[in-house]
Amino acid sequence: MIRDITIGQYYPADSPIHRLDPRTKLFGTLVYIVSLFFADNLWCYGAATLFLAAAVRISRVPFRFIVRGLKAVVFLLLISVSFNLFLTDGRVLWQAGFLKITDAGLRLALFMGLRLAYLVIGSSIMTLTTTPNQLADGLEKSLGFLNRARVPVHEISMMMSIALRFIPILVEETDKIMKAQMARGADFESGNVIRRAKSMIPILVPLFVSAFRRATDLAMAMEARCYRGGEGRTKMKPLQYERRDGFAYAVLLAYLAAVIALRLIW
Amino acid sequence: MSIKAVDLTYTYGAGTAFEQRALRGVNFEIKDGEFVGLIGHTGSGKSTLIQHLNGLLKATGGDILYHGESIYQEGYNLRALRGKVGLVFQYPEYQLFETDVFSDVCFGPRNLGLSQEEIEKRARHALRLVGFPEKLYGKSPFELSGGQKRRVAIAGVLAMRPEMMILDEPTAGLDPKGRDEILGQIERLNRQHGLTILLVSHSMEDVARYVDRIMVMNHGELAFDGAPREVFRHYRELEAMGLAAPQITYIVQELRERGVPVDDSITTVKEAAAAILGLLGKGGGEET
Ligand SMILES: Nc1ncnc2c1ncn2[C@@H]1O[C@H](COP(=O)(O)OP(=O)(O)OP(=O)(O)O)[C@@H](O)[C@H]1O
Ligand SMILES: [Mg+2]
Numbered sequence: 001m002i003r004d005i006t007i008g009q010y011y012p013a014d015s016p017i018h019r020l021d022p023r024t025k026l027f028g029t030l031v032y033i034v035s036l037f038f039a040d041n042l043w044c045y046g047a048a049t050l051f052l053a054a055a056v057r058i059s060r061v062p063f064r065f066i067v068r069g070l071k072a073v074v075f076l077l078l079i080s081v082s083f084n085l086f087l088t089d090g091r092v093l094w095q096a097g098f099l100k101i102t103d104a105g106l107r108l109a110l111f112m113g114l115r116l117a118y119l120v121i122g123s124s125i126m127t128l129t130t131t132p133n134q135l136a137d138g139l140e141k142s143l144g145f146l147n148r149a150r151v152p153v154h155e156i157s158m159m160m161s162i163a164l165r166f167i168p169i170l171v172e173e174t175d176k177i178m179k180a181q182m183a184r185g186a187d188f189e190s191g192n193v194i195r196r197a198k199s200m201i202p203i204l205v206p207l208f209v210s211a212f213r214r215a216t217d218l219a220m221a222m223e224a225r226c227y228r229g230g231e232g233r234t235k236m237k238p239l240q241y242e243r244r245d246g247f248a249y250a251v252l253l254a255y256l257a258a259v260i261a262l263r264l265i266w
Numbered sequence: 267m268s269i270k271a272v273d274l275t276y277t278y279g280a281g282t283a284f285e286q287r288a289l290r291g292v293n294f295e296i297k298d299g300e301f302v303g304l305i306g307h308t309g310s311g312k313s314t315l316i317q318h319l320n321g322l323l324k325a326t327g328g329d330i331l332y333h334g335e336s337i338y339q340e341g342y343n344l345r346a347l348r349g350k351v352g353l354v355f356q357y358p359e360y361q362l363f364e365t366d367v368f369s370d371v372c373f374g375p376r377n378l379g380l381s382q383e384e385i386e387k388r389a390r391h392a393l394r395l396v397g398f399p400e401k402l403y404g405k406s407p408f409e410l411s412g413g414q415k416r417r418v419a420i421a422g423v424l425a426m427r428p429e430m431m432i433l434d435e436p437t438a439g440l441d442p443k444g445r446d447e448i449l450g451q452i453e454r455l456n457r458q459h460g461l462t463i464l465l466v467s468h469s470m471e472d473v474a475r476y477v478d479r480i481m482v483m484n485h486g487e488l489a490f491d492g493a494p495r496e497v498f499r500h501y502r503e504l505e506a507m508g509l510a511a512p513q514i515t516y517i518v519q520e521l522r523e524r525g526v527p528v529d530d531s532i533t534t535v536k537e538a539a540a541a542i543l544g545l546l547g548k549g550g551g552e553e554t
Contacts, residue, residue, distance in 0.1 A: 012283055065282055173360075178321045180361040183353040184422060185345055185377030202373065205363035209408060 009168050011128040015060040016244060018129045022138025024245045029126045037261045043262040052118055052125075053254050058183050061128050067126040070117060077116050082255055085109035127164070136161030140230075141239050146184075148243070154230025170211060177206045242260050267333050269319060269351065269430065269462075270295040276325035288314040290368075290486040291328070296428070301456045303473035303494075304466045306483030307508040313356065314467045315483065319464070320351040349378050354430030356435045358419035367398070367418050370407050374426040385425075386504055392425035393418075396451055397461075402455045413444035420448075424455075429548035430462040431455065437472060458553055474498070474512045474533045482509070497529035510525060514538050 006243070017025070032051070039045055056066060070077075090104030140157040147153050178188070181202045188199050276289040288311045296302055306312050317323040318330055321337050321344040325501050330337045336410060337347055355361065364370035371389040393403065396417040402410070407418055414438060423431065433454065437445040455461045455551070467473050473494070480497045482490040484507045490497045498504075501519070501547065503510035518532050521542075532538045 023467060037451065062282060169439055176355070176357075177360045178316065180355045181373075182322060183355070184346055184361065184374040185349055186373075187345065187377065202361075202363045210359060 009128065010131050011065060013060040013129075015058060017055065017059040017125070019244065020129075020248055021239055021241055022130050023136040023142050023239065024241075024248050025126050025130055026138050026142060026246065030253055032122045034117055035256055038257055038263060040263060041266045043266055044046055044259050045111065046263060047255065047258050048114075048118055052121060055125055056121070059125055059129050061125070064171065066121055066128070067164045070120055073116070073120055074107070077113060080116060081109045081113045084112045092139055115251070116170055126209055132161045132164040133166065137235070137239055152230070154233070158230075166211075166231055167213070169209065169214070173210055174203060177203050180206075181223045228264075267298045268295050268331075269280035269333075270331040271315075271328065272331065274318060274325050274330070275317065276311075276323060277326050278314075283507060284300065287319075288486050289325075291412070292479060292486075292488050294488060294491055296430075296462060298462055299456070299460050300326065300479060301453070301463045301477045302465070303480045304464055304483065305468070305470065305473060305475035305509060306481060308468075310483040310507075311486040312483050316353060316434060316466060318466065319432060320348045320353050322348075322353070323505060341385055345377075347372075349426045351432065352421045352423035352426055352435065353432045354420050354434065356438060358415040361419055361422060362415060365406060366404045367407050367410070368393070368403040369542070370418060370422045371425050371491070374422050378426060382470045382522070388425045389421070389429060392421040394423060396421045397472065413440050413448070415446075418447060420452075430460070430464070432464040432466070434466045435468065436465070437467065447470065452476070472500075472503075472510045481506070494533045498533055526533055 003145075036048060039048055056063060076153075080108075085101060085105050086099050088102055088105030088108050090102030092100050092102050093106065130138070136157040139160065140153055143151075143153050143157070155177045178186075182188075186199065186202055188196065188203075191199070269293065271292050271294050272444070274292040275287075276287050278284065278288055279284040291313060292311075298414065304316070305314050315324065318325055321330075324338070332347060332351070335342070338345065364372055364373065368389060370392055372385050375385040392505075393400075396416065397544060398417045398421060398484060401416070407415060407476065410418065420431075420436065426539045435494065436448055440448065449472060456463045458546065463477075463531075465473065465477060477494065480490065480494050482497060482504070488545060489503070490500060498515045501515050504511055514532065514535050518528050518530060518538060521528050522530055523531040528538070528541050532541060
């Protein structure tokens, strides 16, 4: 059910990927996403698949767990695939009424589907193997140069890490609220769109009430411990690149070079 | 007529690193009209267990029989079951959502598809049963005190006219007076209205005073199941589980160890006072 949402969730395990510096993982994910948009033939996607499969394997996160994250975007995936499949011009392979499948459409749909799926899987590997705190640290340090342009980098990364941390909490809370209302006979599955939207009210109201309460509690708890933003704040565990990060960057560059080469050659 | 758990097993997050075996082969039967207390340390599986009884969680193994029928069989009407086995969760905040108390209590009976008249009748009746003051019916549920919220939450389930009520720690966070009032009302629902009650609690003291039978959970297993006096005899094992028998049990045991022949099946202060006064030759008729 609602618990299938794995975005923003951390999966504890002891793997080389878990141990990488968060900056390496952030940059790696970015490069991977760019490579997906760069890829335009089967060979490129082959390389992307290989890279992703290796990352999943090394991360020791069960594959089932990663796929569960895909379920949340299955609808989006289906829409974009069918749009591309039926609405692209080209050599017609199959036709029924105004629906037709062309060779270009097939190709585009396949690539679009793969691209979206890999994008979600790739970024969930990053969030699954990095604690929200590490992630925020990584972002803060990588974007530190923006400080000079008076961008409040620390505050932004703090907000981000809190928001990420709240996702699983809110998901859990939604689950509890749904159960409490189901125990009173609530029905979220039947009826037309309007009825279903209305049946969400008994979930949304308690959820908002509790989210606001949590937010004020958290703000209070932070102030009670004298939090006052990033100025002059030092770290207990400053981020430091290790040998394995160098290795990871090397692999990443090799992958990027391979994708570019495959695209240029074919 | 009863609800029965057969070899009930439940594992959270099966197959992931979060795997957590919350129930390991639980067996019991609760008959109509019983008043049962469910006790166990934090994380022993109480909340998990009770969510099985109205089909909110589906067991990974074993079965639940309601009036002899498996609730897991094809086509079983779980929504109807939830109207019969009322479950009140630990935190009333998770279910209150309407703009006023009265409409909130109407939510349950409305989901049963009753007429407006019947819905309002039941809501009013339920609120009266839990002793909620009539002048607050129009108030927002978010502006109530903790004890009042708890009452509205209980009324919200009671208004569905269930045959059985399960209450998850209905007294958590209440002061002694509020606690006694709520427990007293629950007791009345059982004694006067014949409702089967399953009361989840941390406090032996509370439970000993009201229930006919105690079930003790320990690490997902049912450790003891019996009348309070029988269960409290195992007070040393209870202690090892991070629980404790009511204080009076310790006094009685201490007295017995010192050679005072008091009955060791005593579970309440009243009984103990009577027994001690009886031994002192004062007839034991007075109350403390
Ligand atoms: N949604 C969940 N996901 C994963 N594990 C859970 C979940 N809910 C409970 N657990 C685990 O299952 C076990 C039993 O939890 P449960 O909530 O049933 O205990 P409890 O006896 O009700 O405790 P308490 O007295 O604190 O309410 C615990 O170890 C808990 O960590
Ligand atoms: Mg509980």
